[in-house]
Amino acid sequence: MPTPGNTVLTRALRLLDAFTPDRPALTLSEIARLTGMPVSTVHRLLAGLVAWGALERGDDGRYRVGLRLWEVGALAPRGQGLRERALPYLEDLSQITRENVQLAVREGTELVFVERIAGTGAVPVLSRVGSRFALTATGVGLVLLAHAPPEVQEEVLRAPVERFTPQTVVDPARLRRMLADVRSSGFAVSDRQVTMDALSVAAPVHDGRGAVVAAVSLVVRHGSAPAHALAPLLRTSARAISRALAQPTRR
Known part of the structure; x- marks a missing residue:
């Protein structure tokens, strides 16, 4: 069983937490460095977040917060x-x-x-x-x-x-x-x-x-x-x- 705080969900949330007003767009390697997770793990989680719409990947290869996440947040x-x-x-x-x-x-x-x-x-x-x-x-x-x-x-x-x-x-x-x-x-x-x-x-x-x-x-x-x-x-x-x-x- 995954240890508390190290589930797929918590790791995905750690990825989202890497984005800040000062860091609105990040590369794969930057996200891995900021979260302390292996690049391979980050790449796999990013793919899922992009597919769901929580993140978007631009033509420059950088990831940004997606509109789907904003839509969900607006329901608070x-x-x-x-x-x-x-x-x-x-x-x-x-x-x-x-x-x-x-x-x-x-x-x-x-x-x-x-x-x-x-x-x-x-x-x-x-x-x-x-x-x-x-x-x-x-x-x-x-x-x-x-x-x-x-x-x-x-x-x-x-x-x-x-x-x-x-x-x-x-x-x-x-x-x-x-x-x-x-x-x-x-x-x-x-x-x-x-x-x-x-x-x-x-x-x-x-x-x-x-x-x-x-x-x-x-x-x-x-x-x-x-x-x-x-x-x-x-x-x-x-x-x-x-x-x-x-x-x-x-x-």
Whole structure:
């Protein structure tokens, strides 16, 4: 019997895990090197993944993530249902502000962006739909971490906090105070913590039982608007999305 963690499925997933935003296209030898598996094994697994549509092989011989995998991923209920109900309000927020609008959920000790609408002429951001990011630096991350279970907060705050800019808060004691402020004020502010030209303001989205299931944010150019002027708009949008999530699903 195959040992746990070394089944065909787990090895295939290791192949898929080799692809990242920085490595969207890989050769056979590169995948073998990144996964530590023999070339012959990788070649056999790649053939199966390509046949199913999880990967595609281009004319240059490099492998890329296939549309079939994207189609399956889009069925994830937490992302799909949330995105569908939130999208009209995200679009309204984008049209009103012409700024970057983001929607994210927590996955373990990281966040995952489930939607992003880029504003016309807005400040560039590092996020993209489906990408993961630290909970400690962004507006949406601070909201999600502030409302995460205590054990998740402790795990995040005990680990080294990644620094993105000189403004990134990495001190656990200061982060704890920030999280308490998020819970009391109902919104989070990330000022130049990810890039030196961006300010993010975020608010929590609740489900029908009152639990925080997501966070919505605006990312604007630093100095273009005070955070407290944006907070009421974010909280209004978050409440609208929360009401939409609380509505029964129509069949």
